[in-house]
Amino acid sequence: MKRFHIILALLLAAAPGRAAPIDDARLQSAGSDTGNWILPGRDYGDSRFSPLSAIDRTSVKRLVPKWIYQTGYAATFQTTPLVADGVMYLSAPFSHVIAIDAKTGRERWRYEHKATTKKLCCGPANRGVALGYGLVYVATVDARLVALDQATGKVVFDVALAPATDAEAPSEDSATIRGGDAAMKGAVAGATGIGANSAPLVYDGKVIVGITGVGYGLHLDSDRPGAPLGAVVGVAGRYGRPGFLAAFDAKTGARIWTFESTREDWEGAFSQETAYGVKLERDIPAEKAAAPEHKDAWKFGGGSIWHAPALDSKTGLLYLGIGNPSPQVAGESRPGDNLYTSSLVAIDAKTGKLVWHYQQVPHDLWGYDVASPPALFDVEVSGRKVAAVGQASKLGWYFVHDRATGELLFKSEPYAPQTNLFRAPTKEGIVIAPGVGGGSNWSPAAVDEQAGRAFVAAMHWPSTYRAQEIAATADKPAVRFFSIEPVKEGMYGLLSAIDLKAGGKILWQRRTPEPLIGGTLATAGGLVFNGEGSGDLSAFDSATGETLWSFNCGAGVNAPPMAYAVDGTEYVAVAAGGSQIWGFRQGGAVIAFGLPD
Incomplete structure (x- = not known):
């Protein structure tokens, strides 16, 4: 009888469409799970590399749409869908969550999120959900963590990431600028608040998620509907709050630990140059003289978290980037290096304690967040194999660090033009590149560790940096x-x-032709997939860069592609919904491509 039960269990586990539980063991082995994509970056190391190979350099030219699912929301769409056992789980704009049949595109269930505020700090975009322990987790635009039953979509718990009052915005400075400066060719608006748009990370009974929207800055409205952001405006003052990454109990939603993006002695060493030797235009004596007056600036210091962390499950370390300090682009009220903003950090996943940090831009005045998610891989340096973490920066360099210590092993050749890097603003205006968009913005890079290649989506979009004054x-x-x-x-x-x-x-x-926002996918078929704001999703030869296939999706492809398999059939899927902030046509479709039957 015991033997019969064992055989029956094996048969049930192997049955087509039978869903295995997503537990810690399965999450840790996600990289070797050929057909599924159950973590935001496919594996804990955020490689965004698929081992599927039937769609390759030769067959990709025959790729066709297999199904199209319309979410019903035409808004900025940035999700990476997850696939587990034939079911796709995705977040739509405004943090709605949908489960669909990954083979046919038919909806199974839908969760409609009801935001607690109409003042969204960071727009409607959401970058994905997390799976684990029979639940689907989403961090929402109104700063909540919601857990849904994986089978039905019913709410299991709904907890606040931060008090709702933090979403209120001071308006005095925005009103002052709006009424006083004829040179500003558009209405100025500003807000400080809290939201969340990155996918959570599930690990060891915890759900780990960061917040956005704390790097206070005003912005110039676009001069026409659908146009890109007009400008970022910074005013010195006591606005914003520290960002944070927090861990919650995966079953109850109770908070376990919090890591804040700033610290009380955040002034640091008043660095005159970056850790990699590039001079900064800073008046260090003036900053030091002003420091006593601004001792509490860290309490308003910003540092949003724009992505899910990468995780080394062997050491239990999390790796993530921290956003720019607050107020944005105005440093007068925040003297010092403003630690840990604009930094790559390593954190203990059990305690939330900092292990090391590497600040890419001390006293950031240019909006150079560490926004693109880091990836983990091994690399050979001076004849020795090193466990490394790499990050595609807004500065135009790909930084590679020792994973244990944070030591910089090397940075890449610039993948975007660099002009007047770290120059201070002038009254007349100085053109800098990369501009406030990057380099590589939030777009995740893919890593083919065996080939030793990282694939980065970036842009050249210079910006003019000015210092201005409205007379009394x-x-x-x-x-x-x-x-x-x-x-x-x-x-x-x-x-x-x-x-x-x-x-x-x-x-x-x-x-x-257009700036790249969205991210890349690499596959064992020798391909790199990348989308464009024009609506094109394209496949490139990963060894040569030759374009092998392209399909126009009808709306901007400003989300990362992903790959999966169901019943032996391989698919590449992507969200096609554009981006309002970048001026790309919006839509609401998820499209799955495959080879003809």
């Missing part, structure tokens, strides 16, 4: 402010293959 009036004091405005002409995208075996040399590079 009888009832209002003078206001000094700073603006970073993207240059209207000459922008383009750059898809690059970085040779990790050759110290970061650019193996090949493809220029695209």
Whole structure:
């Protein structure tokens, strides 16, 4: 009888469509799970590399749409769908969650999120859900963590990441600028608040998630509907709050630990140059003189978390980037290096304690968040194998660090033009590149560890950085402010293959007509997939960069592609919904491609 039960269990586990539980063991082995994609970056190391190979350099030219699912929301769409045992789970704009049949595209269930506030700090975009322990987790635009039953979509718990009152915005400075400066060719609006748009990470009974929206800055509204962001405007002052990454109990939603993006002694060493030797235009004596007046600036210090962390499950360390300090692009009220903003950090997953940090930009005045998720891989340096973490920066370099210590092993050749890097603003305006968009923005890079290549989606979009002042009036004091405005002409995208075996040399590079926002997918079929704001999803030869296939999806492809298999059939899927902030056509479709039957 015992033997019969064992055989029956094996047969049930092997039965087509039979869903195995997503527990810790399965999450840790996600990289070897050929057909599924159950973590935000496919594996804990965030490689975004699929071992599927039937769609390869030869067969990809026959790729066709197999199904199209319409979410019903035409808004900025950035999700990476997850697939487990024939079911796809995805987050739509405004943090709605949908489960669909991964083979047919038919809806199974839908969760409609009801936001607790209409003042969304960071727009409607959501970058994905997490799976684990029979639940689906989503971090929402109104700063909540919601757990849903994986089979039905019913709410299991709904907890606040932070008090709802944090979503309120001071308006005094935005009103002052709006009414006082004729040179500003658009209405100025501003808000500080809290939301969440990155996918959570499930590990060891915890759900780990970060918040966004704390790097306070004003912005110029677009001059026409659908146009990109007009400008970022910074005003010194006590706005914002620290960002954080927090861990919650996966069953109850109770908070376990919190890591805050800033610290009380955040002034640091008042660095005159970056850790990699590039000079910063800073008046260090003036900053030190102003420091006593701004001792509590860290309490308003910003540092959003724009992605799910990468995880080394052997050491229990999390790796993530921290956003820019607050107030954005205005440093007068925050003297010092502003630790840990604009840094790559390693955190203990059990306690939330910092292990090491590497600040890419001390006292960031340019909006150079560490926004693209890091990836884990092994690399050979000076004849020795090193466990490494790599990150595609907004600065235009791919940084590779020792995973244990944070030591910089090397940075790549620039994959985006660099002009007037770290120059201070002027009254007339100075053109800097990369601009406030990057380099590589939040777009995740893919890593083919065996080939030793990282594939980065980036852009060239220079910005003009100005220091300006509104004269005092009888009832209002003078206001000094700073603006970073993207240059209207000459922008383009750059898809690059970085040779990790050759110290970061650019193996090949493809220029695209529009800036690249969304991310890459690499596969064992020798392919790299990348989308564009024009609506094109394209496949490139990963060794040469040659374009092998392209399909126009009808709306901007500004989300990362992913790959999976059901019943032996391989698919590549992507969200096609564009991006309002970048001016790309919006839609609401998820499209799955495969080879003809």
